[in-house]
Amino acid sequence: MSSTVYIIICALLSVAVLLGISLMSRVKTAVAGNLISAFSVFLAIIVTLLFNNILESWSIYLFMLVGVLIGGAFAVRVKMIQMPQLVALFNGVGGLASALVGILSLLGIGIIAGEYLVFVNVTSVLAIIIGLVTLTGSLVAAGKLHKLLPQKPVIWKNHSAILNFSLIVLIMTAIFSAFSKNISFGVEIALVVSIIVSLLFGYAFAIRVGGADMPITISLLNSLSGVAGAIAGMAVSDLLLVSVGGIVGASGLLLTQIMCRAMNRSLKDILTGKTSVTGKIAVTGKIPDQIGLSHDVITGAAVPGNDEHEPIEVASVEVSEKTTEEILKSAKSVIIVPGYGMALAQAQHLVRQLADILEANGAEVKYAIHPVAGRMPGHMNVLLAEADVPYEKLFEMDAVNDDFVTTDVAIVIGANDVINPAAREAKDTPIFGMPVLNVDQAKEIFICNYDLNPGYAGVDNPLYRRTEGLHLLLGDAKDSLNEIIAKLN
Amino acid sequence: MNPIFLVLVFIAASVVGYLIIKNVPSLLHTPLMSGMNALSGITLLGAVAAVGLSLIAVDSGGRLLGQLLGGIAIIAATVNVVGGFGVTHRMLKMFDKKKKKL
Numbered sequence: 001m002s003s004t005v006y007i008i009i010c011a012l013l014s015v016a017v018l019l020g021i022s023l024m025s026r027v028k029t030a031v032a033g034n035l036i037s038a039f040s041v042f043l044a045i046i047v048t049l050l051f052n053n054i055l056e057s058w059s060i061y062l063f064m065l066v067g068v069l070i071g072g073a074f075a076v077r078v079k080m081i082q083m084p085q086l087v088a089l090f091n092g093v094g095g096l097a098s099a100l101v102g103i104l105s106l107l108g109i110g111i112i113a114g115e116y117l118v119f120v121n122v123t124s125v126l127a128i129i130i131g132l133v134t135l136t137g138s139l140v141a142a143g144k145l146h147k148l149l150p151q152k153p154v155i156w157k158n159h160s161a162i163l164n165f166s167l168i169v170l171i172m173t174a175i176f177s178a179f180s181k182n183i184s185f186g187v188e189i190a191l192v193v194s195i196i197v198s199l200l201f202g203y204a205f206a207i208r209v210g211g212a213d214m215p216i217t218i219s220l221l222n223s224l225s226g227v228a229g230a231i232a233g234m235a236v237s238d239l240l241l242v243s244v245g246g247i248v249g250a251s252g253l254l255l256t257q258i259m260c261r262a263m264n265r266s267l268k269d270i271l272t273g274k275t276s277v278t279g280k281i282a283v284t285g286k287i288p289d290q291i292g293l294s295h296d297v298i299t300g301a302a303v304p305g306n307d308e309h310e311p312i313e314v315a316s317v318e319v320s321e322k323t324t325e326e327i328l329k330s331a332k333s334v335i336i337v338p339g340y341g342m343a344l345a346q347a348q349h350l351v352r353q354l355a356d357i358l359e360a361n362g363a364e365v366k367y368a369i370h371p372v373a374g375r376m377p378g379h380m381n382v383l384l385a386e387a388d389v390p391y392e393k394l395f396e397m398d399a400v401n402d403d404f405v406t407t408d409v410a411i412v413i414g415a416n417d418v419i420n421p422a423a424r425e426a427k428d429t430p431i432f433g434m435p436v437l438n439v440d441q442a443k444e445i446f447i448c449n450y451d452l453n454p455g456y457a458g459v460d461n462p463l464y465r466r467t468e469g470l471h472l473l474l475g476d477a478k479d480s481l482n483e484i485i486a487k488l489n
Numbered sequence: 490m491n492p493i494f495l496v497l498v499f500i501a502a503s504v505v506g507y508l509i510i511k512n513v514p515s516l517l518h519t520p521l522m523s524g525m526n527a528l529s530g531i532t533l534l535g536a537v538a539a540v541g542l543s544l545i546a547v548d549s550g551g552r553l554l555g556q557l558l559g560g561i562a563i564i565a566a567t568v569n570v571v572g573g574f575g576v577t578h579r580m581l582k583m584f585d586k587k588k589k590k591l
Contacts, residue, residue, distance in 0.1 A: 067567020
């Protein structure tokens with residue numbers, strides 16, 4: 001295969017990948033788009049084998065078979081709620097692969113020696129650095145999402161200094177690698193330093209990010225894994241790596257921007273560890289002594305608050321108990337607001353059941369999806385799709401926010417910060433300015449949350465103090481929903 | 490290959506990619522991300538070339554290291570590609586199946 005033919009084929013395959021991605025902008029064509037992208041990668045592998053004349057290198061097939069088996073097992077077994085950590089994990093292994101390609105290219109193993117040695121050395125080192133930062137950063141992110149690591153930001157003494165220092169060392173190593181061939185053991189020094197320091201850097205930067213900032217972090221790591229691939233491609237002169245890596249890098253960056261805007265956070269704040277929960281409460285998972293209690297709360301007892309927050313008296317619950325049924329039966333328009341709590345309780349199927357009943361009673365049901373509901377961009381949509389909720393009923397925040405005023409009933413399931421009106425009014429809170437769903441404007445509000453503790457941002461929700469038209473159903477969302485459904489039947 | 494050409498390709502691909510991806514609605518952001526994730530395993534091509542070339546190289550000096558590191562790279566990248574596309578396909582089919590029912 002001549003290099004002209006090779007370049008043309010690479011260009012065509014890049015266009016095919018872009019076509020595949022553009023098809024992913026609509027549900028109807030998305031499946032085809034994904035298949036086109038996958039098929040392009042398959043063709044690219046064959047082209048690579050032909051172009052390098054390495055069809056007979058048997059070990060390639062052996063290694064790929066192992067990868068196919070492991071990757072296939074992941075793809076089939078993973079649960080939809082585990083998608084964020086899976087994506088994080090895959091980002092990490094992608095970064096590892098790019099870093100290894102960088103290492104081999106720096107050592108001059110398995111590449112056709114070219115004339116641009118300085119460029120190859122610098123890009124190799126950069127590929128190692130970005131790849132390994134992606135690896136450890138992603139593993140930490142996956143660990144946090146999978147609850148293997150604490151959700152709270154871990155902040156060391158001199159954390160910023162360590163990060164800044166490692167960053168400077170990494171930049172200097174990249175510059176040094178340009179001259180490393182002329183210095184004895186220069187390549188080895190560049191290799192060892194870049195490996196150790198980038199592994200440390202990735203770990204240090206990710207460990208400081210809190211659980212709720214994960215949507216942003218994994219978007220960023222997604223971008224980095226693409227950039228690592230592109231730079232590894234520059235090192236080994238592989239056009240497809242460069243173009244596809246660039247596309248992935250751009251997409252990750254775009255998603256990062258969208259997430260930052262939706263959470264009202266600047267990327268800099270997250271990377272420098274200015275998490276809104278420094279030292280404050282971040283209630284995640286179940287608190288043992290509340291599990292037994294939680295469901296009794298519905299009868300009107302004071303809520304067991306935590307030390308820092310005054311217990312909120314739940315008023316008017318007695319009244320609401322009697323009218324829940326009537327309100328829901330007579331509702332003509334309902335907006336359901338799902339949050340990560342719904343995912344934790346695995347309540348999406350019950351949500352669907354409730355929606356079906358309400359629709360059978362003549363109500364129009366919509367779902368309002370906040371951009372950062374869940375633990376990765378678009379996570380809530382996938383969970384609801386899993387429960388067979390038609391995607392036409394899923395509305396983005398901007399499309400549905402004005403409808404709350406005219407809505408009879410808003411049902412919140414496991415969401416807190418994204419419905420907190422304090423974001424509009426309370427200037428001194430960390431969530432001030434964050435776009436929120438206007439749940440408070442609905443006539444009747446049902447909230448099926450685990451407890452009344454503040455959400456991840458640590459800000460009390462004034463919505464809970466409302467005395468009219470508020471129905472709190474505390475406890476596991478599954479139980480609460482079952483209760484409502486039982487009443488309606 | 491000329492470095493300037495490679496850098497230009499990188500910039501062009503990023504810009505075009507950015508513009509196209511902007512059209513994807515947030516409804517599909519999770520599948521988009523896992524699809525992109527799969528594509529980042531494209532580095533598989535580099536790993537394949539490295540393993541292949543080091544296996545058939547006349548100079549056997551770096552063969553063992555090439556097979557070892559390159560082999561891990563191929564496995565990691567293949568997991569990324571196969572797992573990524575596979576799970577994206579699964580997700581997208583969940584969105585699509587209602588279409589047939591309605």
